Amino acid sequence: MARDPASILRQRFVEAIALAFPQLGGEAIDPGVGPSRAAQHGDFQCNAAMALGKRLGLSPREAAARIVGALRAGDLAEPVTEGSIAGPGFINVTLRPGALAGLLEEMERDGLGVPNAGGGRLAVVDLCGVNLAKQMHVGHLRSTVIGDTLARVLGRTGWRVLRQNHVGDWGLPIAMVTARLMDEPPAGGPDRLTLDDLDRAYRAAQRACEADEAGLAAARRWGMGPKALGELEAQVSGARELSERARAVLVRLQQHEPGVMAVWERIRDVTMSACLAVCARLNAEVLPEHSAGESAYGPDLAGVVEDLRGRGLAVEDDGALVVRLDAPQDGAIREPLVVRKRDGAFLYATTDIAAVRHRVQRLGARRVVYAVDARQGLHFRQFFAAARRAGYARLPDGSEALLEHAAFGTILGQDGRPFKTRSGENVRLTDLLDQAQERAAATLRAKNPDLPPDEAAGIARAVAVAAIRYADLSTERTRDYAFNLDRMVAFEGSTGPYLQYAAVRLASIMRKASERHGAEAVAPATLAAASFPCAHPAEKALALTLLRFGDVVGQCAESLEPHRLCQFAQDLAGSFSAFFDQCPVLGAEDAALRTSRLRLCGLTRAVLADCLTLLGIPVLDRM
RNA sequence: GUGCUCGUAGCUCAAUUGGAUAGAGCGUCGGCCUCCGAAGCCGAAGGUUACAGGUUCGACUCCUGUCGAGCACGCCA
Numbered sequence: 001m002a003r004d005p006a007s008i009l010r011q012r013f014v015e016a017i018a019l020a021f022p023q024l025g026g027e028a029i030d031p032g033v034g035p036s037r038a039a040q041h042g043d044f045q046c047n048a049a050m051a052l053g054k055r056l057g058l059s060p061r062e063a064a065a066r067i068v069g070a071l072r073a074g075d076l077a078e079p080v081t082e083g084s085i086a087g088p089g090f091i092n093v094t095l096r097p098g099a100l101a102g103l104l105e106e107m108e109r110d111g112l113g114v115p116n117a118g119g120g121r122l123a124v125v126d127l128c129g130v131n132l133a134k135q136m137h138v139g140h141l142r143s144t145v146i147g148d149t150l151a152r153v154l155g156r157t158g159w160r161v162l163r164q165n166h167v168g169d170w171g172l173p174i175a176m177v178t179a180r181l182m183d184e185p186p187a188g189g190p191d192r193l194t195l196d197d198l199d200r201a202y203r204a205a206q207r208a209c210e211a212d213e214a215g216l217a218a219a220r221r222w223g224m225g226p227k228a229l230g231e232l233e234a235q236v237s238g239a240r241e242l243s244e245r246a247r248a249v250l251v252r253l254q255q256h257e258p259g260v261m262a263v264w265e266r267i268r269d270v271t272m273s274a275c276l277a278v279c280a281r282l283n284a285e286v287l288p289e290h291s292a293g294e295s296a297y298g299p300d301l302a303g304v305v306e307d308l309r310g311r312g313l314a315v316e317d318d319g320a321l322v323v324r325l326d327a328p329q330d331g332a333i334r335e336p337l338v339v340r341k342r343d344g345a346f347l348y349a350t351t352d353i354a355a356v357r358h359r360v361q362r363l364g365a366r367r368v369v370y371a372v373d374a375r376q377g378l379h380f381r382q383f384f385a386a387a388r389r390a391g392y393a394r395l396p397d398g399s400e401a402l403l404e405h406a407a408f409g410t411i412l413g414q415d416g417r418p419f420k421t422r423s424g425e426n427v428r429l430t431d432l433l434d435q436a437q438e439r440a441a442a443t444l445r446a447k448n449p450d451l452p453p454d455e456a457a458g459i460a461r462a463v464a465v466a467a468i469r470y471a472d473l474s475t476e477r478t479r480d481y482a483f484n485l486d487r488m489v490a491f492e493g494s495t496g497p498y499l500q501y502a503a504v505r506l507a508s509i510m511r512k513a514s515e516r517h518g519a520e521a522v523a524p525a526t527l528a529a530a531s532f533p534c535a536h537p538a539e540k541a542l543a544l545t546l547l548r549f550g551d552v553v554g555q556c557a558e559s560l561e562p563h564r565l566c567q568f569a570q571d572l573a574g575s576f577s578a579f580f581d582q583c584p585v586l587g588a589e590d591a592a593l594r595t596s597r598l599r600l601c602g603l604t605r606a607v608l609a610d611c612l613t614l615l616g617i618p619v620l621d622r623m
Numbered sequence: 624g625u626g627c628u629c630g631u632a633g634c635u636c637a638a639u640u641g642g643a644u645a646g647a648g649c650g651u652c653g654g655c656c657u658c659c660g661a662a663g664c665c666g667a668a669g670g671u672u673a674c675a676g677g678u679u680c681g682a683c684u685c686c687u688g689u690c691g692a693g694c695a696c697g698c699c700a
Contacts, residue, residue, distance in 0.1 A: 374628070
């Protein structure tokens with residue numbers, strides 16, 4: 001049960017509205033309840049009266065008056081009267097100090113107020129999306145970090161979460177690398193094969209493939225005669241031969257021919273162990289059991305396409321098989337979706353449709369969330385629509401699973417262009433982490449020279465993760481952002497390290513309290529016996545911030561927007577810092593107030609730690 | 624050409640999904656450590672929310688148009 005005051009008040013206002021306006025017939029009305037933005041308008045407000053008044057032909061203030069008359073909130077709020085109505089019909093609510101303390105107690109007891117929206121239902125989160133034979137680069141950073149955070153948030157709100165790493169292990173490029181490795185076995189033997197080797201082979205293969213395509217495209221574009229075309233084809237014949245050979249290997253691969261499979265499996269193992277190590281460094285929970293390669297859907301593809309065609313959803317067009325989606329109920333998408341190429345091969349759209357069916361109908365997912373680049377937006381609209389049309393998103397109970405593209409923007413360099421190295425290569429995630437770690441280590445040496453070197457190294461790792469993850473999660477998901485190492489590893493301002501620092505100061509207070517007054521001074525039983533302090537403005541402000549937590553997590557799970565959580569963490573760290581400045585804890589006037597404030601610190605620490613953990617930011621005791 | 628996303632303080636970003644006086648951080652200026660970690664806090668300056676209309680009690684948010692930016696546009700993934 002949600003026990004944050006916004007939820008409670010929301011419920012009370014819903015009841016009051018139903019009571020005041022029976023003509024609504026119990027219809028669900030959004031009461032528009034939320035924390036007030038300005039302290040002079042009380043702690044919470046209800047904005048429902050204006051819309052209701054309009055709808056029911058009453059003046060907004062009259063509607064507000066009726067709501068106020070029907071409202072029962074005396075247990076937690078100061079009396080809400082006609083005097084509480086302001087402006088066009090805002091209803092302002094101020095919590096009673098005693099109620100504030102009571103709500104904090106309830107929150108502390110009851111999962112920090114986080115709602116159980118999932119109720120044990122299954123949510124699949126598609127994240128990471130590495131490709132075989134490729135190093136993880138910045139392109140994978142957002143999918144991994146955002147996907148991991150969304151998975152954590154969904155799990156925290158009661159969803160059973162299944163992460164799926166949709167590994168690109170299927171296409172022609174992989175076959176090319178496989179072919180190349182079969183031709184030229186690695187010098188040190190298969191056991192010495194590294195992801196670097198594979199990465200080089202991949203790029204070489206890709207270049208060859210592009211040369212082939214480009215040559216033929218040029219020939220077609222210039223409308224060359226057979227003779228000239230033949231010469232050009234001779235020029236690209238080397239590349240062409242490679243492509244042909246790769247196609248042959250792809251066929252053998254898809255037939256699971258043992259010799260080819262052995263090479264492919266080696267590529268897979270080398271890639272995945274290296275990539276999962278990077279995920280672990282990013283504090284992202286992406287494990288071997290989450291790998292669900294595209295190849296796993298291979299056996300389903302022919303059946304899916306046959307099903308689509310048999311029901312008239314997929315039709316022939318210029319030799320290819322396409323699904324038309326231009327009907328309004330499909331989203332009026334002009335571009336048809338190709339599910340089978342002219343040469344009979346399937347595409348990633350086919351795989352994605354098969355994956356939806358698998359996730360919804362075999363695994364039972366109520367939500368399928370894709371943390372994937374926004375540039376694939378059209379593709380997602382297309383195959384979501386196709387999958388829905390085919391009924392693949394329908395659950396056994398007849399309800400429709402929610403297919404959600406949690407799209408994110410591009411990481412840019414300082415020049416505003418997509419982030420690349422000087423030589424135009426993708427930036428490796430390992431290099432990025434190394435750099436962030438070095439910066440963090442240097443800052444730590446300057447700020448806290450007393451840290452033992454081995455401890456400092458571990459802290460630098462944690463700070464680097466905080467810096468990178470926070471920078472990625474703190475802006476609206478769909479925005480592009482410019483990668484700026486200096487800004488993200490800064491220990492001040494809106495950064496991950498600043499949040500860690502707030503948690504460290506809280507830990508430090510608890511530690512010192514224990515040192516000075518004995519371990520029992522901070523024991524749960526001792527703290528639980530003290531009431532939360534809400535007399536000082538800074539105490540009340542901190543309390544109100546804490547009480548927002550559950551609602552924020554719930555909204556984050558619904559909107560799939562981690563930046564809300566970042567904003568909250570920032571607010572909380574800020575409220576705490578102000579409190580820390582104005583309200584001595586260890587130096588409080590008497591033992592009772594000290595214990596009381598310690599309890600507030602304990603809850604603050606718990607909420608901040610919970611929030612940071614949801615963001616995948618390590619919580620430290622010292623830094 | 625069509626579609627998607629976007630345009631907010633000098634810079635980087637928010638804004639309770641239509642709510643009250645548009646808020647933070649960085650930078651600038653001014654205060655605050657004999658006291659719990661100053662990596663902090665308090666205050667000041669900084670805005671025609673690209674522009675023009677429209678919808679209504681109320682618009683950064685919704686609708687139309689203009690300008691500007693990025694991205695994507697059936698047989699790659």
